[in-house]
Amino acid sequence: MKNDNCSMVYKLADAYYRKNKSKNIILTSAIAMSIFLIYSVFAIISGKMDADYLLYARNGGEITSTYLENASKEQYESIKELDYIEELGIKKYVGYAKVNKMDEGIVEYLDKVGFEKLVKPAYGEIHGKYPEEKNEIMLPIRWLKEYGIDNPQIGMNIDMQLRNKESGEEYENRGMILSGYYTDYVDPGINAPIAYVSYKYMNEQKIDIFPVDEIMLLQSNLYDVFSIEEQLYKDIEMLDEQQQFIGQNTLVRQSMEDLFGNYLVMGCCILIIMISAFLLIYNVVNISVRREIKQYGLLKTLGCSLKQLKTIVRIQTEKMLFKGVVIGGILGVGVVGILIRGTLERLFFKGKGDADSISIFYWGYLLLAIGIVSLTTFFATNLAVKKTVRLSAVESMRYSEYSNHVFVKHIHSAKKTSILWMAWRNVKRIPTKFMISILSLSIGYIAALGTLVITVGTDTTNNILKNPDFKISSIIEMHMISEYIPKEFSDQTPVIPKSEVEAIKNIDGIETVNISKGGFAVIHPQEDKALSPKMKASAGESREEFATLQIVDQKYIEELQQYVQKFKISADIEMLKKGEGVILLHHHELSPVLEEEVDKVPGTNISFYNLDSYGKDDTEKIKLGEMKCAGYIDTKNKHFPDLQMTTNGTNIIYFIISQEGFEKLGMDEKNFVISLNVDTLREPIIKQNVEKLVENVNKKSQEWNQLLLYSNSEHLASAQSYIKVTNLVLGTLGIVLLAIGIMNYWNTIVTGIQTRKHELVIMESIGMTGKQLRTLLIAEGIWHWGIVIVLVGTVGYGILWLMGESIKKELAYFRFYFPWKLFIILAIVLLIVTIEIAELIYHQTKKGSIAERLRFNLE
Template identity: 35%
Template sequence: MRNNNQEIAALLARESYNSNKSRNRILTATVALTVMMLFGVFSLAVGKLETDILLYMRNSGTAASTTLERGSKEQQEEIEALPYIRAVGSSVYIGNTEDYSCEVLDETGWEKMTAPAYSDIHGEYPQKTDEIMLPVRAMEAIGIHEPELGMEIPAGINLPGGEKLEKTFILSGYYTDYLNPAIFRPAGYFSQEFLQRLSIDTAENTTLLIQQKDNIDDEAIEDMLYRDVEMRDDSQQFFGGISIYRQVVYDLAGGFDTAVLMAGLILFGAAMLLYNVMYISLSRDIRQYGLLKTMGTTKRQLRSIVLRQTGRILAGGCVLGGAAGILITVTVIPRLLSGMYLQGRGETSAMIAFRPWILVLAVVFGGLVTLLSSLWAMNRVVKMSPVEAVKYTGQKEPHPEKAGIRKCKKTGVDRNPKKSAVEKSWGYSGGIPAMAWRNLFRFKRRFILTLLSLGLGILISLGAVVLSAGTDQTNKINQSRPDFMIQCQMNTGIVENYPADEVFFPTELREKFISLKGVVENDTAWGGYGKVDLGEEALQVYTGDMENRNGDDAVVVQVVSDQWLKDLEKLKEEKDLYIDPESVRQGNGLILLHYHTLSRIEEEKGKEDVGKEFRVTDLTGEHSTSMKFAGYLDYWEKGLDRMATTWNGGGILYFLTSEKGFQKLGLREQVFRVELEAEEEQEPLLKAEIADMVFRFNKERGVMAETEEMALNSEALTYHAKSDELAAARDYITSSRIVMGALCTLLLMMGIANYFNVTMTSLAMRRRELAVLESLGLTRRQLRKMLLLEGIFTALLVTLGVVTIGSFLLWAEGILIKQRLAYFVFQYPALLLVLCLGLLFILCGALPLSMYRKTEKQPVVERLKVME
């Protein structure tokens, strides 16, 4: 006879599947929910990362994180060969026109460093001598509002050597850039062929654009590059920055390690959701598989039956979960975020894009966990004898003494003859609460997994809330900006054109500002302007390359507090800085503050000048004072307390001194900047008062101008309100909160879904048990009470774990991230915790009762027959 075992196995699998439709619907929904949640969670997280990367690149105009000024071809090749470098490109400055700067990029510099920061790129990068590529705003500046590829563009380029080149170019491409027009000029790009025809020193005008690997921060990359790359001269230096990807990961999750940990916990929670439901629902099938084994079914055939059923569940679950995930990604998210996230810097295409690879990974992960969980039942059967498998119940038989059944050793008679039939049959004593408590621990493994899943789901959600609230853009702005800032626009470049005794920001006005009602804190940057001889020996490391270094130059002298100097002294000891804060505190020294202007070699040389004397004069040149040089200090030195300053930057001599030192110098006192912190309810009124005071002051001095031009008037005062910056970032902050809120909701739903599915599956398997209890005398009211108490006990145990261990972990998370992100603000999510636990108690109490009400409508006899 022909062997038809395969057909029989298929028939058994099909009939087994059809006879458990209710259970299979639960399993299919569980797989679908897991796939949808994993796809949704990781799509949102990856989308936010990619969109923030795009935002950072468009704000800075480049994808490079580190640069080397005046880099040579040999240095570029040397850096490219380093194992911790991802890519190196070059940008050569060849001059500027009235409307844009002129640059030449190599292939890497354009494709990997620059093009990703632009959008709407039409055409190609210039290849021929007479080709040019311009941004839209540069063409609008020269009167072209409808650009066309191939059109002629006349240009007058002022070359670095002073020569001017007049030439007509052909437009090979144009693009949209997003740089701040108040700070950055638009960039026009030319071909390598055009560069070769110019008689300029290429190396002196080349900047190398560097991308390091994401595991290296800004300070470390400088140390490594200085160690591995030989500098052309003492003044050449690297400007290290944190990689954009590393920065956005820190903004989102506080670091790569915490991001990996959270991803691992999410996957673990999803795995427990699938495993727990499959573990419970398939436990009963062990008896069926054992019966098949007694009839001669082989291991291979059992495996085939299990896989066929699981395959149908997986197919339905993955299709439903994938469809739901795609639907959310292409409909819900775009409606929430479209036009908001990038703050006018393009569309949110990165955020709302459909990513098939995430869906594939979610399906593969869900499928693997489901298959492994299903095969567990079959493997248990393989290890059991047929008799053991047929009698399998999922729990060990309790010892009679532990079960509460005590009999006389001599007679064998029950010592507690007054116990009810239920207590005698099931070994329960202590009433309904004790029965409920013992029911929870009858299947310890299952119950512990349920507790762990619920607690983990709540804890991950709370951790995500702590992270998102602490790294919110609002905290970043609050940490870096005062409520109000009023500053003078005067700078060292033109201060000598004004009378030496003129005061640009009167101290009387400053007193009025800090005396306004609602001001709770204030900080003032003050000092004065003077002159130094650029030929002073003590300053040659800084001034040696300046033009007219044999003449006098205006300088800024700012006063710092004694406390700030004490903190600087501690930093000096920690980092072995070449500075002398003590001489400054005593009124004899001046520290030269620079904005990362000096190279490592120059800073090393500068220590030899510490202690040397030089003279500072007032703007009239009449009063001269000898001071000691107290060293160079980089404003961006890690660990340095930031302070309010006036206009500064490369090429400006900016000195720090104590109040005692300033009095010794005898300079005219000037207020540079006033920062105010205000009561929240008083901010709107204060804003109006400050704006009015600034307006009236500028009007009295005759320096009124249009708002956008006010910053160009050096005699004017300007003010900035933090509320304006927050309003400008409102869309980004709102959309970011929506994303993080959606993530938290999905994570919480994963834990709740676990309990929901586990409870439904468990109660479906306990229908016969509940019917037996009812037939032995337990009333339906008592059964409902028992189920309610089981849910309440479960919620209490989860609450205990979350409030104790969970709170400790949340505090630890806050401490860890605060060490990495200075603007991070820890807020214990008390309200959300109460809401989560309240929802937990409601679900744990209502769900079992709801399930029991559906079954108690049937007579006990029918329920017992059905489950036999």
């Protein structure tokens, strides 16, 4: 007769639950730890990436990732149809406004998407709304303070001086109504303040939106800086050969690359987390349920149906799952909330506003963690119960995972090899449990090492430490000082005086000195075919331009040659090396059409004239000589060899030339930049001396001819907050994953020994001494330990090396470093843990006499 006593089933489930307190604690802890692991890892990573995103946005003033300048309405409509473009906005430069008597601010118009989606996220403390009427304007707080307004009110009148970009230099006095104001976080020394006006203002000033100055694009995060440009050029037809897309990584992608290097590494980290959580729960559930197979067999003998048996197991599992979810959820939410809102805001956002927009609680990740852990728990439970279902009642009551057969002749042997052999037999008796414990420990071990590899390799300190300790350079920009040529600045005028260079070299404690040298010249871009792509890119029509020629040594030329060969760049390095040609450097300024045109210029001539020739008739110009163009190279390529360039390379044409070629032109050699590496202990004193020398030079120089001093230690100090947060995030992940591995190993060993108590007592009863038993248990742990160490030292090293190579493709400054010290420390820690576990188990199994233990384990 079918037994369908539901009340009895629940009573049995409750009785088993109360009886198995140790099992319940272990499984509840495993569930809680898994919930905490999954939630905290995802939440901390997201919090860090959100913080990076917000920081990048505030530093940049917008979240736009790609631009198209001077775009037509047709192009705008075509881009809008592309499925990989998530946001598309319009930016129109309207004109300028006086901030004070000297400085100018920029007046812009943005469409709704441009402001709401692409610019607004970079601002803080936004009050009011974007202008809608023709007399309305939106201003930054720093601009309002320039007007003496410390307490702005929406709707207040502000008298401003405005001029349109087409109206020449004349400003118009006009009263404007403040529709809104905001706080920006860009560097005020570099970025002018921006005022926003309405579409109606544009109409009044008869300014057409199209062609638009900039189309602002935000692409899918799957596209990097190179792939987005390539795809857009395929899908959108350019108006002319000068027009080009300027691509960048999205801020989301950039924050991911800064933390992990690329999506592959991030995906592997997430996979490791999921596997670690699954192995922990599966192992604990599988072991705990299998320990009850004899009891379940007895229930089957008494008439319990398979459905009722499953219900008994399910009820117990649900109770433990509920407790584990509550504990793990509270622990994860509490720890992550404190870490994100406290640490990230305290270390990250000094001077960059607050972190209110960063979430401290992620519902989605908590639900994901609960869902994954719940499914894993029930999946593991069902697998274990199926074992019971397949056995008959009698087989279930006799079930044991371990064979009781013992090699007696080895027990009585005093040889250590026999004990080790017995330990190896015990370790590999159940391959599934053995593999799970080895895999879990190895994953945790490799994950802990991997987090340090990523932390050390992606540490921006690597990039900063490549810089010299001190760098001295000039603020000269030739296009800005043309009015001083040749009376105040000529071919013979030094940039950094030679006397100061010698004085710096003589300072005690300076270890190495690197000086960038070269000269300035006048060129005629309209006459030299080689310069045509560059001039088309900048829409330049001037008959005269200034050029910078920087001397590069043979070592750098060799590096450049390897770079050109590796990336198949069209440049004649041999021509440069022989002193017959120059290479033009540009900052990603060429469209695909112009890049094709560049392939035709190598070998064409470029004429150079001295500075005294600037502004003179052709008959009065003094020609220095000619050089062949050896090609163009983009300095923004992440793998471009490091070159200490002078600060005036952005707005003028910039060449590199060999020493031999420079001497052929007969130019006066100038010191552009001096970089110094110094004795660390004497750095503070050296800094004081160098500062005095620079200060003395600047006292004798005009404002346009000043020197700048860069201190790498100050740069590193300012980056420490960012570095600490990154290291904290990755270090936390490694510790948690290693803890999961150790917990899994503990559960495997401890629960395994529990099921072998009867076997161990029998072995003692037939002659195994206490010393041999202790040695056996320790040997079993050492077998686990040794296999893990070998796997991590071989397979783990290979995995981490491949991961490093993958990251290096994205981060040029990445340095692979296998943390051997941590490897040894963790090996020692794991060895101690395995020995302590064996000792603990040994002392537990020795409680009571052999007869008492035999009787207890047979019951």
